[in-house]
Amino acid sequence: MNDIHVLIGGSQGSGIDTSSLILASALSRSGYGVLSNREYYSNIVGRHSYIHMRVSALEIPRSLSYPVDIFAALDAESVFFHFDDISSRGYLIYDTGVSKTRIRMISSMEPESRSRIESKLRTIGAGDSVESLVNVLESKFNITTIGLSYSSILDVISEKYGLAKAEAQRFKNSIVVGAIAGLIGLNYESLSYAIDRRFGKRPKIAAINKALIAGVADEIKENYGEPLKLEKSKLNLEEVLLVSGNDIIGMGKIVGGLRYQSYYPITPATDESVLHETYEALKVDGESIGSIIVFQTEDEIAAVNSAIGAALTGVRASTSTSGPGFSLMVEGLGWAGKNEVPVVITYYQRGGPSTGLPTRGSQSDLLFTLFASHGEFPRVVLSSGDHLEAFYDAIQAFNIAEKYQVPVIHLIDKFLANMTATIPLPEWSKIRIDRGNTILKTDNTVWRRFDKNSIISPRPVLGSGAITWYTGDEHNELGHITEDPINRLEMYEKRWKKLQLIDADIPEEERAIYYGDGDEDFLVVGWGSVKGTILDSLRELEKEGYRGAFLQIKMFQPLPSRLISKILSSFSPERVIDVENNIGGQAARVIAMNTGYTIRKYILKWTGRPIYLMELIDGIKRILSEREDRVVLSYGK
Amino acid sequence: MNDIHVLIGGSQGSGIDTSSLILASALSRSGYGVLSNREYYSNIVGRHSYIHMRVSALEIPRSLSYPVDIFAALDAESVFFHFDDISSRGYLIYDTGVSKTRIRMISSMEPESRSRIESKLRTIGAGDSVESLVNVLESKFNITTIGLSYSSILDVISEKYGLAKAEAQRFKNSIVVGAIAGLIGLNYESLSYAIDRRFGKRPKIAAINKALIAGVADEIKENYGEPLKLEKSKLNLEEVLLVSGNDIIGMGKIVGGLRYQSYYPITPATDESVLHETYEALKVDGESIGSIIVFQTEDEIAAVNSAIGAALTGVRASTSTSGPGFSLMVEGLGWAGKNEVPVVITYYQRGGPSTGLPTRGSQSDLLFTLFASHGEFPRVVLSSGDHLEAFYDAIQAFNIAEKYQVPVIHLIDKFLANMTATIPLPEWSKIRIDRGNTILKTDNTVWRRFDKNSIISPRPVLGSGAITWYTGDEHNELGHITEDPINRLEMYEKRWKKLQLIDADIPEEERAIYYGDGDEDFLVVGWGSVKGTILDSLRELEKEGYRGAFLQIKMFQPLPSRLISKILSSFSPERVIDVENNIGGQAARVIAMNTGYTIRKYILKWTGRPIYLMELIDGIKRILSEREDRVVLSYGK
Amino acid sequence: MASKSTFRTDVWIDWCPGCGDYGIVAAMSKAFSELNLDPSKLVVVSGIGCSGKTPHFIYANGVHTLHGRAIAFASGIKLANPELTVVVNGGDGDLLGIGVAHFVALGRRNLDITVILHNNQVYGLTKGQASPTLRRGDKTKSLPAPNMQDAVNPIALALSSGYTFIARGYALWVDHLKELIKQAIRHKGASLIDVLQPCVTYNDLYTTDYYKDKLYKLEDDPSWDPVVSRIEEVEDKMSKALAKSLEWGDRIPVGVFYVNPLIETYNERIAKRNPTYSIIPPAKQLIAKNNGEPIIGVEEFKKLFSDYIIKIVK
């Protein structure tokens, strides 16, 4: 096989993260491309969670799809949740110890899910126990069900290593790693490397894991004969980064010169700041090359405002948050805009509105970021389509912020944030630090901080030697309050004109990326993490004779309107499709607002789950067949 | 004369509010229409402020214009500020006691204003003293300058009534009332009525004022002979309300059933809550017909959230604020949307961004209100064009909120809020209370608060006898958290569909008002307090042969898109002009976003001062002559 | 289905096994039941966090609000309908960090609301960051390095903010806690119960083991009398309560720290200004006639707003 989808399900806190990490590291070590998404409830222990992973021998995967080739269930609940996610000819790994478990015994399942699953069970003629379901899967759906007695396996381990029963439980997740490794023929060296990488500092645990995983893998190999054996990888890489979106953005910021990161804990943004905490003392070869202040504040109001304060001193300052936090940052954002402060807000969109689905994803905050805060001031809103882009954009965000002295919102979604991917190392030739007209040191105390002679006034920072004033009130060139109408007219316009300046400076082609040769006959428009799925869907569709192009919007403010208009109008209006993870078609509305072009066809999803390849392909076909104007996607548990 | 513009200038705290109130009451008493705007700095004492008033014998004025017929200056600063606001043949009333004052002695003048005024003085060949300026006005500009010795007049009073010098100072503003009354021939009875209305409870002060005003008026009459004598009023009214926008909205809310008003002090919203405080115990003929809780909170976060809490119990609950406050309410707004809570936010726009121009006006928060808060949920955004509309809309806001169970933002601007007007009493036949499916009492404890069977689920309030749950998380019909994707899909869409429902229910003609016969050849688009100025400008232009129509947008969410499209496309695109008090043409952008129609011509102003009739007329002509696409207005001090 | 007698819904509780929050729910529902409250006249309001989920498990009206804002919502509810019993549940991050402005304001108003603080020294639901009640230098297993900020003392803060009933309970002493909750609800005015609530997943410092031998009940000392019976006693009782609140080491007191029944509640303060308020709560007032006409007709309007009306005399 060149391409495999794997799903691992288990309850929150039962270690599927570890399984996934070990599998992903081992696969990466062997040179495969991996992309893996984690779905979990807003809960610490007990609710169902799962890892959905794609492995490729040919490329770095850009999308996830269903059904999966292998589904490994750590508990009964997982079996009930995902039995219909397995492809016919696929493999189900489960615990025979839960065979007798009936769905109604599983109290952690929400009633809405339970009743839907129960009716599915009835439809396929399964009873309400794991056993009866497994039988039906085997008999009617051609699925190979591999029942293992997890407790017997753990008993062996606990005996061999003298572990208490409860201790041994913590190795349960390694059973499924072993089983998967056996089915796909993952080699021992890679597994062993991956285990050391995870448990290197605890050799006993590493050793037990190795033994357990190898043991199970061998047994599976023996009984089933590596039925899904992965081909040797054709990827041409010597080393890769294995990172989540949070990780790579955190790294990008550090490379970009981050020296101040404030945050208040919130899913799915916190992980970025946790990474920064690890790198507070920026040490290379034991020598510190700088220090990052990571400041956990009392709330998001303090997070944004302290970052603005920090930015005034000349550090590259940022804060990371998601919807509820950003809602509290709105007033601060306006102050930064008014005072021309370069501050970067990394905004991880989750499912809204309000507390919403805190651990699920969306792309539903675009319009909010564009117009948040009262009054009018320039801001830049930048979005990234994948891990590597996010890395470069994190640096770019600082450059734009400093060069144009504006707040920059870097808009990410939870899908990208929480997906782990193997990616190549970034290319340093693409990286530049541009601090614009930032003045770190001057002998001149007298400065007109808001000199109207140019749109971007030179910016001596606090502590540089200059004396400057700032105020959220309308101000004169010195930064003192004035209500004079003509100063108002000019100062307001000076700020506003930055948008035009940025629009003129940054090539439109960098702000909206066109993927196509020019001879395509339909166009998909999208942004953020749907990028990979769209590109893969077009590739698949091409095989069936459809020829589509993709327009990825990267910068929403200032929007590259001329380029977008040109591209949109080169397609038949019936064949331009907007794909977004929201209900309002927000990017399409931004386009309409700026260009007057109204997109007519939509593929939308707002269940909080990512858009999957197979449903997008289907959706595009439905649109192209002109049966539907709006396709609503809903796949995923 | 049928129509007179008067300007009164003086320093903040010197009593020009009282002058204005007395004048306006007296004029109203005599049956004239009055519209009066107050401009002031964000300052308690000492900065320059002024009243700009229009009086009409023919109608209730809808707009203000320059130049003025009479300008009465309480101090030297005012003379320097406004000398060029007086029409030739106009009248300047000033204090000969400040004749020698030079502009550079006036420390309260901001440097930007001072240097511009100084250069104006040079241009017209005036020196830098009041005296030299007055001479030039008289000699070169045909202005009648009436110099009075304010101190001598006050000396007479203090002698006659045995007042200390400092006490007598407090009557200074009555001198200008008297002078104005003399010039326009305002009768003593009306003045006396107005003075009693203001000082009725302090008869001595009333008596002094009467004597002083009558004395000055007589003297002026004697010397100048009522040169601007007002014609007898042709208005056909028996009684009028003399109210600010804050007042009339406060009254509308009370009539509409307001029982809970929370607020945190902020200009220009506070005055509404201050009115409510006066009416906490709603007494008619000594009997209480209800009680309003007016709750001053610790911040705006508490203001909005406590109002939402109150709304859950079934009271009509509201909060009032302006930009900085609303910026803090954004998270609460989302919770209300998610939980289908009828709460009304009255939003008084001031000059932004950030602290901005706290006491000046704008229409720059429209886009913010439309998209504030993360995620997607329905809200209604309603704007009012004048005092009477605002009254009805304040009631309508509650009806919509309760009927559709959505937060409603009633969008006002500082211009409307702070303009005092004589208006007829509202018509009760137009007023209805519609509480929709609000259930105040039930015997049934079991309720599916978010029953998906209808878009609007019946709403038993807290305390009704039902038991209900609310959460900002995605929830099931009972209001309990669920992350189930299909419930998510449906519950999200249930909420979202309210927008369609409202769009279908409320006639488009009520949401966008078209003023025209259908044979006009250009169209002006606008919203909020520019309404009156636009209508008057069209009337004036008609006299010169231009024939224009006006499209007033009243509801921005849901926008009456079909009607707007129809109207817009019936005009030549070169002859559709957007008029707004902002830099971004925000209403035009909302129209583009919803209809794809891009307006090409703009008349914009963002100095924080209202749009005046004469500059709008000029702007429209400039646009129609096709010389300009964008006219920026800037008149006003 | 859920049931009134137990005050428990059938919603599955998704807290970690062993979490102290279970004890709080048990104590609350027992207290409600013993007080014989009508669940439809009871409103449990919460913020965001593990603690924030509480209302879903209680069979009574539940309002699960925003992080830090429970008190603000609760205040609106109580003001608009004083007949409702309002109980707030919040985390230590929720009430003493992001929401501390509302916490302080509630005390200053002495509004009749009971606040139950789930004090676990961590931000539970976001994975164990230090909360405002964790002491400086403490390092729970969830922290990469020792905590850098000093702790807030909830009892001291409540005292200085004006709460008139202040107690501390322990999540595992359900019956004791239940009694505190009953007293707090019966008390007229703002009450705080600081509940020491072990978080088994992230907090390995303040565990059941830690508390086991340290906790003692204030009421076991017969001379302990926290109740202000004459206004002159306020200062003395307050400073005694304060001193007790600083005890944190080998011995940690639980029980009632301070009660002052002599201070007017906010509702009483309003009623003084506005007597109708105490007769019929705003939530129950009629605003329209059956035909939809507002109860304020044109005549009532003219009387109410006569100050703004001018009769024209031409």
Added chain:
Amino acid sequence: MASKSTFRTDVWIDWCPGCGDYGIVAAMSKAFSELNLDPSKLVVVSGIGCSGKTPHFIYANGVHTLHGRAIAFASGIKLANPELTVVVNGGDGDLLGIGVAHFVALGRRNLDITVILHNNQVYGLTKGQASPTLRRGDKTKSLPAPNMQDAVNPIALALSSGYTFIARGYALWVDHLKELIKQAIRHKGASLIDVLQPCVTYNDLYTTDYYKDKLYKLEDDPSWDPVVSRIEEVEDKMSKALAKSLEWGDRIPVGVFYVNPLIETYNERIAKRNPTYSIIPPAKQLIAKNNGEPIIGVEEFKKLFSDYIIKIVK
């Protein structure tokens, strides 16, 4: 033009004639001058209100922020460049109402910032509503009815939040106040000066007349020693300070209430974890080479993030 020696700009002060704020500006600029501060290394940060305008009148860097948020901005400034002297000016509404979460947080961190509270018991700039320091029952001329909320005691709140220098001054005693400001700035850690500031326009209760015969200086009592010299003294000095803070009636104390120089500042706490921090402030660190390349090149990247890098072995 403005001048360094007087630390005053030539911006016209638009406070009401007689406002106590004039005294605060006078005391501040004298203090700065006597401390011989470099105005370019001094940052005066303020919130919104009459008090918020202060920085515009001082010849030093000025950051006039948002209502309630001055401390948050100031914290970022001080953390990013600890070499700057940071002084916050805020109103009582600003610091103790809307912004109280930041006020408390600053104490918990003991970050080296001086907070000057303009305590005039009203919201000045919005026309005299009751601020959090106005007592219940007080009715200033700007209020329609007596105040319904209890007051916050700034000294007590600062004590319980962890401020390590706490004093009270009087706006009209400029030289006395100046000395307090100097001490506060010299003190390493979070300091609060509660300045009684008559608002002549809206507050007719707490006037210069009111204060005249009541104020007395703590330092006039030779036995008054507010400084903690050994850590064991903390509780005692704190409770003495607290008792003093409750004195409000015929006699009102001003002067230094509490000083604790033994607590690590937040900057010191950071430096412990991260020694580079104390050597070169983040604001002065190099992030790029002259040609625009980041100082973290590909090699440095690989070393820094080696945990995330996997070498492929096919």
